[in-house]
Amino acid sequence: MLTGKKALKNFILWVAAGLLLVAGITVVFDPFYQYHGPLPGMKDVLFERESQVIGSIRHFSYDSVLLGSSVVENCDSSYLDNAYGIKTLKVVKGSGSTADLMYYLGKAHEKQDIKRVFYGLDLFALKMPCEVTVVSQYSPNYLYTETILDDGAYLFNKDVLLKKIPLMLAYSFADKNTGGHAYDWSEDKTFGPAKAMEAYAGPYVQSEEKDFTDDKATIAANIALITEEIESHPDTLYTVFFPPYSLLMWDDTCRQGELSEYCYMLDEALRTLLSYDNVEIYYFQTDTDIVCNLDLYMDKVHYSPDINQYMLTCMVQGDESYRVDKDNRQDVVPSLRQMCQYITEEAIYNYYPK
Amino acid sequence: MLFNSTIFIALFLPLCLIGWYGLQQFKNPAWAKLFLVGMSLWFYGYYNPWYLLILVGSLFVNQGISAAMERLSGKGQETSAQAAGKVPGSRKLLLTLGLIANIGLLFYFKYFNFFVDNCNFFFHTDWQIEKIALPLGISFFTFQQISYVVDRYKGEAPCYSLLDYACFVTFFPQLIAGPIVLHSEFIPTLQARKNRKPDWEMFYDGVALFVLGFGKKVLLADVLALLVNSVFDVVGVVQYYLDFWTGLITILCYGFQLYFDFSGYCDMARGIGRMFGFELPVNFRSPFKADSVRDIWKRWHVTLGRFLTAYVYIPLGGNRKGKARKCLNLFLVFLVSGIWHGANWTYILWGVMHGVAIVWENLFPKLRFRSRKLNVFFTQIFWFLTLIMFRSNTLSQAGYFYRNLFTAPKPFLNGIGAALQIPENFIIIKALTLKAPQYLPVFYFVMIGLMLAVSFFFAYGKEAGEWIKTKARTKKGAFLLAVVFLWGFVSLSQVSTFLYFNF
Numbered sequence: 130m131l132t133g134k135k136a137l138k139n140f141i142l143w144v145a146a147g148l149l150l151v152a153g154i155t156v157v158f159d160p161f162y163q164y165h166g167p168l169p170g171m172k173d174v175l176f177e178r179e180s181q182v183i184g185s186i187r188h189f190s191y192d193s194v195l196l197g198s199s200v201v202e203n204c205d206s207s208y209l210d211n212a213y214g215i216k217t218l219k220v221v222k223g224s225g226s227t228a229d230l231m232y233y234l235g236k237a238h239e240k241q242d243i244k245r246v247f248y249g250l251d252l253f254a255l256k257m258p259c260e261v262t263v264v265s266q267y268s269p270n271y272l273y274t275e276t277i278l279d280d281g282a283y284l285f286n287k288d289v290l291l292k293k294i295p296l297m298l299a300y301s302f303a304d305k306n307t308g309g310h311a312y313d314w315s316e317d318k319t320f321g322p323a324k325a326m327e328a329y330a331g332p333y334v335q336s337e338e339k340d341f342t343d344d345k346a347t348i349a350a351n352i353a354l355i356t357e358e359i360e361s362h363p364d365t366l367y368t369v370f371f372p373p374y375s376l377l378m379w380d381d382t383c384r385q386g387e388l389s390e391y392c393y394m395l396d397e398a399l400r401t402l403l404s405y406d407n408v409e410i411y412y413f414q415t416d417t418d419i420v421c422n423l424d425l426y427m428d429k430v431h432y433s434p435d436i437n438q439y440m441l442t443c444m445v446q447g448d449e450s451y452r453v454d455k456d457n458r459q460d461v462v463p464s465l466r467q468m469c470q471y472i473t474e475e476a477i478y479n480y481y482p483k
Numbered sequence: 484m485l486f487n488s489t490i491f492i493a494l495f496l497p498l499c500l501i502g503w504y505g506l507q508q509f510k511n512p513a514w515a516k517l518f519l520v521g522m523s524l525w526f527y528g529y530y531n532p533w534y535l536l537i538l539v540g541s542l543f544v545n546q547g548i549s550a551a552m553e554r555l556s557g558k559g560q561e562t563s564a565q566a567a568g569k570v571p572g573s574r575k576l577l578l579t580l581g582l583i584a585n586i587g588l589l590f591y592f593k594y595f596n597f598f599v600d601n602c603n604f605f606f607h608t609d610w611q612i613e614k615i616a617l618p619l620g621i622s623f624f625t626f627q628q629i630s631y632v633v634d635r636y637k638g639e640a641p642c643y644s645l646l647d648y649a650c651f652v653t654f655f656p657q658l659i660a661g662p663i664v665l666h667s668e669f670i671p672t673l674q675a676r677k678n679r680k681p682d683w684e685m686f687y688d689g690v691a692l693f694v695l696g697f698g699k700k701v702l703l704a705d706v707l708a709l710l711v712n713s714v715f716d717v718v719g720v721v722q723y724y725l726d727f728w729t730g731l732i733t734i735l736c737y738g739f740q741l742y743f744d745f746s747g748y749c750d751m752a753r754g755i756g757r758m759f760g761f762e763l764p765v766n767f768r769s770p771f772k773a774d775s776v777r778d779i780w781k782r783w784h785v786t787l788g789r790f791l792t793a794y795v796y797i798p799l800g801g802n803r804k805g806k807a808r809k810c811l812n813l814f815l816v817f818l819v820s821g822i823w824h825g826a827n828w829t830y831i832l833w834g835v836m837h838g839v840a841i842v843w844e845n846l847f848p849k850l851r852f853r854s855r856k857l858n859v860f861f862t863q864i865f866w867f868l869t870l871i872m873f874r875s876n877t878l879s880q881a882g883y884f885y886r887n888l889f890t891a892p893k894p895f896l897n898g899i900g901a902a903l904q905i906p907e908n909f910i911i912i913k914a915l916t917l918k919a920p921q922y923l924p925v926f927y928f929v930m931i932g933l934m935l936a937v938s939f940f941f942a943y944g945k946e947a948g949e950w951i952k953t954k955a956r957t958k959k960g961a962f963l964l965a966v967v968f969l970w971g972f973v974s975l976s977q978v979s980t981f982l983y984f985n986f
Binding site: 130131132133134136137139140143144147148151281282285286287288289290291292295296299 | 489493682683684685686687688690906907909910913955956957958960961962964965966968969970972973974975976
């Protein structure tokens with residue numbers, strides 16, 4: 130039997146040794162990339178955007194950024210790397226508000242000299258609140274501060290130890306969510322009308338066109354967040370693209386009386402962004418071959434990886450049919466309205482009974 | 484603040500111990516006491532500083548009543564009246580005021596919403612009041628203060644200084660979920676000079692007890708809670724087929740969860756108490772070994788039973804007024820116990836169930852098996868069955884649970900094992916999902932079996948105190964404690980609250 134003092138010393142020593150071991154393992158493998166990039170011999174595994182985006186911005190080596198929400202996650206960014214001779218980091222935020230995405234982009238500019246930004250612009254993000262939410266609401270603080278003093282919850286965390294690190298190792302060996310396929314969620318997902326239509330009850334309501342006067346200030350502020358970034362980095366080339374949502378989304382938008390607001394947001398965004406020489410724009414939202422084919426969708430907005438690849442290919446090839454410039458800008462909103470009319474009057478009934 | 488939180492373990496507790504023993508070096512012990520009160524208030528007000536007003540207000544009212552009683556005795560009124568075998572009316576008035584203030588406080592914060600809802604339901608009234616939030620631990624510190632006021636009235640407690648009394652009421656280890664400590668168990672130690680230096684034997688035993696309680700809570704109760712909540716969140720709420728086996732496993736898991744949660748908290752409280760030099764009362768004595776309902780209450784939440792005996796049962800007449808009155812008194816005590824646990828008919832009915840069982844045991848004391856094991860077995864069946872009522876959110880949920888437990892024998896096992904998704908089994912689940920998904924149900928079944936086996940082992944095995952006496956002060960014991968502590972500490976990333984905070 131030990132004395133109380135000796136037993137306490139033993140206990141404290143074992144605890145200290147254990148804590149050091151646990152923290153050491155986390156620091157070495159560092160699945161959230163808080164201290165370093167991938168270990169030598171390991172691939173850059175990115176499978177959990179909420180925890181890994183900010184760390185990868187800080188510690189990865191890259192010169193370009195692919196920015197957007199879940200609809201750009203399945204883009205193979207290595208295709209851009211090969212096409213342009215760049216090194217692209219995927220920076221994503223689910224339903225990403227403009228403020229959050231611009232916060233990430235700002236951090237990327239702080240850490241690296243960014244040559245190109247590929248930005249999948251979601252129209253609905255332009256009317257979301259302009260406050261940055263990633264830092265305060267959705268993630269633990271330690272992710273966003275660069276001090277180790279508040280890293281306790283990361284260093285001594287059973288989830289990190291028994292889930293994230295093994296997952297990172299397994300993914301690295303299996304080559305999953307690595308390189309251009311960072312955050313790719315398409316595996317095991319079902320695309321097709323049956324799945325997509327689960328997300329939409331059908332064309333059975335009709336609301337009056339909404340008055341969006343109150344949203345105009347927010348829309349302007351969100352666009353200003355984007356233009357601030359563009360103006361601050363005139364040497365960076367911004368390729369802004371508008372991803373194609375399904376006819377379900379457009380039908381819903383029209384029936385909720387929100388089409389005019391979407392048209393307004395689109396027009397404002399195009400007008401403003403096209404005034405910068407370092408911005409090029411590709412618009413995919415009126416391609417009815419994609420939008421009206423539910424075989425390609427799993428819900429109202431999420432499409433199969435083939436569409437991601439198709440968009441990248443078009444942008445790399447500079448496909449004029451999707452390119453928007455100062456000359457053809459005026460045609461975009463009318464063509465959207467025209468497509469919406471076709472959807473609500475005709476195309477939607479290919480899937481739903483009248 | 485929670486015992487099972489990083490801020491408590493890594494900052495609050497070490498700071499508090501250093502301050503307490505550091506300030507004891509001053510000649511005047513008031514500094515250390517003041518520090519302890521200050522830290523306890525920080526602990527209590529950590530999530531909602533407004534609750535401090537209630538705690539401090541209640542403390543001042545009770546100390547004021549005690550001081551007023553003291554003034555009466557100072558004037559000689561008490562002595563002359565007591566000499567004549569009477570209690571002066573003014574003293575009785577003070578006691579009445581004290582009881583009204585304490586019970587009124589409890590009624591307002593804990594039962595007023597319930598009272599209004601029931602009035603509206605039974606008398607078709609339409610009273611609308613805002614939802615009153617329940618301050619943490621109000622039942623515990625109110626009962627503690629009732630005991631003090633009553634003891635003061637009976638002349639069984641001295642009038643303590645405000646600082647000593649504040650130390651007693653606010654002492655953070657027991658403030659939020661017990662055990663219900665009596666002033667006579669705490670203040671004499673507080674006042675004794677020998678406690679001004681750490682007793683390392685006691686200190687280490689405290690650390691060991693804290694770690695074992697921490698392990699019970701974080702590694703056992705919180706895991707069992709995953710399974711229990713997955714069933715109770717849906718039974719009777721959405722369409723859900725509850726079969727006998729799911730019900731049985733759920734209620735076994737809940738029994739163990741409740742035990743590990745509450746006894747774990749009490750072990751931690753007692754452990755911290757020992758680190759500070761205080762011996763807080765034992766609250767659990769292997770309740771799963773009880774061989775009668777009466778025996779359960781000698782082993783489960785002992786300090787509540789002690790309080791209700793001393794301050795409800797005996798004042799009602801105890802067993803001094805004949806068998807019928809004794810049975811009534813016992814029934815009332817358990818009714819009060821049910822009401823104390825919460826403002827819900829499920830708790831009240833749970834208290835009634837225990838009251839009826841106790842009365843039955845008193846009326847038919849010989850109606851028992853000769854084998855103690857059989858008595859234990861049937862007592863436990865009763866205990867677990869009543870826990871369905873205790874855990875259910877509504878009477879209809881409890882009704883659904885009882886009905887299906889007895890009428891839905893089809894072994895469906897509604898996928899409850901899948902609720903046991905913990906980091907410890909993550910890799911196996913992931914691997915099975917990818918390579919052999921057909922074996923996942925088997926794995927979940929094994930997990931449930933394992934959890935129950937571990938729960939049985941700890942619930943029916945040695946008590947924490949016993950293990951500490953024989954094993955903790957060895958090299959192996961210190962190592963085992965360090966492993967449990969580390970395992971618990973890295974599990975804190977998803978912190979849960981204690982079940983008894985709401986009582």
